Amino acid sequence: MHAHMDLVDLAHQDVAPDALDAGPRKTAPGAERFCAATGCVRPVIDMIRFVVSPDGLVVADLKRNLPGRGIWVTATRQALRTAVARKAFGRGFKRDVQVAPDMVEATERMLEQGALGALAMAHKAGRVAIGFAKTEQALNRVRVVALIHAAEAARDGARKLDAAMRRGLDLDTGKIAIIDTLTSTQLDLALGRSNVIHAALLAGRESDTFVARAGLLDRFRTGGLGDRNEPKPAAKTEKQERNG
Numbered sequence: 358m359h360a361h362m363d364l365v366d367l368a369h370q371d372v373a374p375d376a377l378d379a380g381p382r383k384t385a386p387g388a389e390r391f392c393a394a395t396g397c398v399r400p401v402i403d404m405i406r407f408v409v410s411p412d413g414l415v416v417a418d419l420k421r422n423l424p425g426r427g428i429w430v431t432a433t434r435q436a437l438r439t440a441v442a443r444k445a446f447g448r449g450f451k452r453d454v455q456v457a458p459d460m461v462e463a464t465e466r467m468l469e470q471g472a473l474g475a476l477a478m479a480h481k482a483g484r485v486a487i488g489f490a491k492t493e494q495a496l497n498r499v500r501v502v503a504l505i506h507a508a509e510a511a512r513d514g515a516r517k518l519d520a521a522m523r524r525g526l527d528l529d530t531g532k533i534a535i536i537d538t539l540t541s542t543q544l545d546l547a548l549g550r551s552n553v554i555h556a557a558l559l560a561g562r563e564s565d566t567f568v569a570r571a572g573l574l575d576r577f578r579t580g581g582l583g584d585r586n587e588p589k590p591a592a593k594t595e596k597q598e599r600n601g
Contacts, residue, residue, distance in 0.1 A: 377449055381422045390429040393449050394440035404429045414455045415446045417464045419471055432573055433580040437461050468574040475567035476547040484564045486557040487550055489514060495557040496521045503534040503558035503568050507541035510554050518555055536571045
């Protein structure tokens, strides 16, 4: 069943009983959760956890460590808008909750800030080569895990570096991420430099964190989930079985 069909089919159904988790826990690799918007099960890497603050406001828990029971939603604008429209949070939490009018936009800003913060940490750890020349040098000398192009980068410069990536050290380009979701102004702030257009991310734990967060931001904006784009339908509840 395709995701857009799930959004329509589940628009007037109750959220399944297993939508609410048991609280913040360390999730094992490959762990999956029920999506309150689509009614399907997805890997947590493609989802965002939401909890209720002490004053009753639904907030995104991007680090999955805020106290209290949580609801999970597929990490795309469309899925979050659907969850808000069908009042999935009130149903899932089984209580009156407040949902901010700009919840989708606020969540995107949080994802953006999380990615920029991770990039700043990678830079402090010495994992970022900044500028066209240094990026090109890095591609030919060290292990690079991602190329960063500002969203407004000229196509010619990006193409040249992408070609250098393919030539360099016989690397499998499928293992190098290309990140172009951040503007030059945002890169400037994260890296403490001016007019950053291109950068290379060198291998390391801090770089892995940034790549993961930038990927989540990109999927939120584009709705693309790669090979995971086909969700698993959740098992029907007893009530749903009786209603067909």
